[in-house]
Amino acid sequence: MNDIRRQTISNVKKILVKIGSAVITGAEGLDLKIINALVREMSDLAGQGYSIVLVTSGAIASGKHRLNIKGSLKSIPEKQAAAAVGQGRLMRVYSKAFENKGLYVAQILLTLSDLTDRQRYLNIRNTLSTLTQWGVIPIINENDSVAVDEIKFGDNDNLAAMIANIVEADIFINLTSTAGLYDCNPAQSKKAKLISLVHEITSEIEAAATVETSSVGTGGMKSKILAAKKVTAIGIPCVIAPGKRKNILTDILAGKEAGTLFLPMADRLNSKKYWIAFTLRSRGRLIIDDGAKKALLDKGKSLLPSGIIAVEGDFDQGEKVSCVDHEGTILAKGLVNFSSVEIRKIMGLKSSKIYSVLGHKDYDEIIHRDNMVITQ
Numbered sequence: 001m002n003d004i005r006r007q008t009i010s011n012v013k014k015i016l017v018k019i020g021s022a023v024i025t026g027a028e029g030l031d032l033k034i035i036n037a038l039v040r041e042m043s044d045l046a047g048q049g050y051s052i053v054l055v056t057s058g059a060i061a062s063g064k065h066r067l068n069i070k071g072s073l074k075s076i077p078e079k080q081a082a083a084a085v086g087q088g089r090l091m092r093v094y095s096k097a098f099e100n101k102g103l104y105v106a107q108i109l110l111t112l113s114d115l116t117d118r119q120r121y122l123n124i125r126n127t128l129s130t131l132t133q134w135g136v137i138p139i140i141n142e143n144d145s146v147a148v149d150e151i152k153f154g155d156n157d158n159l160a161a162m163i164a165n166i167v168e169a170d171i172f173i174n175l176t177s178t179a180g181l182y183d184c185n186p187a188q189s190k191k192a193k194l195i196s197l198v199h200e201i202t203s204e205i206e207a208a209a210t211v212e213t214s215s216v217g218t219g220g221m222k223s224k225i226l227a228a229k230k231v232t233a234i235g236i237p238c239v240i241a242p243g244k245r246k247n248i249l250t251d252i253l254a255g256k257e258a259g260t261l262f263l264p265m266a267d268r269l270n271s272k273k274y275w276i277a278f279t280l281r282s283r284g285r286l287i288i289d290d291g292a293k294k295a296l297l298d299k300g301k302s303l304l305p306s307g308i309i310a311v312e313g314d315f316d317q318g319e320k321v322s323c324v325d326h327e328g329t330i331l332a333k334g335l336v337n338f339s340s341v342e343i344r345k346i347m348g349l350k351s352s353k354i355y356s357v358l359g360h361k362d363y364d365e366i367i368h369r370d371n372m373v374i375t376q
């Protein structure tokens, strides 16, 4: 289990799962084995108290298979007609699978104009929150049969990103046919390496994703990265993960290594805190008393010299240290405003005494709250 993943999933309650066509359709149309396996996982998670909202593709691919159409559908009316055939089947399969687990589902078909109209947007939000309160699983897809270009989401990655925002999901899990995001196209290079963690979606990350799609999907990796960018920008972490891998959802929610995790970016402080907590190495330890422990853990305060009992290690101003209680339990990590030599001189004293002891005082706190992560 890995710290950053565990931290990311620690407060997750509402999960937006998006399933791509390439995950649930094969040569035989809808792949019931995969659908049943994913539904089993989602039902188990619902049983554990998570709320699940599902965005699923597969209508067009399923309709095409039903009608025994070979080759790709060229015209928009053909795709719209195939979606009309396939959507019913898609829902029947999900509905049966969830009902076997004692859960009801609700179908919601949307076009982009449903979300750009404020009143309809609010109606959709209310419907989704009521379904969630009732413990019903909303299953959402684009209303392909009525959507024309101007009112299309384009692909379900984009639709799912918008839904994640509407339902205020705590995580967006985008299940696809690849293992995650690679540093270059794995279909073209044997050296392609899976990127397991993305702190920030930079231009290099965007360049690593190609527009190429599977034979049944629409968006390709490019649209998945754009969707990840949208949700992480509003503080929702995103995982792009292999939908056919056994126990994939359970593994993600157990903090196990799976797919590519994109950390939320909404709050710069948050990413700075992630950096403090996970990227930097601790250079020493400050042993703090019970009063300081309470101030840090319960009151959201900074660490002052008065609460420090002892200093371990040699470090400079700006370096990372751990704050521990007298039993050695790590309570917090942060960047110090003073060196270890200075802290040894001022520990136990009031901040007002710093100047007279050190001959300078740039800060009142040893570690300011903004530069501190509580780990307990």
Ligand code: GLU
Pocket: 020, 021, 056, 057, 058, 059, 060, 061, 083, 141, 142, 144, 154, 155, 156, 157, 216, 217, 218, 219
């Ligand atoms: N709405 C389409 C379908 O159900 C899929 C769109 C997509 O793959 O992004 O077939």
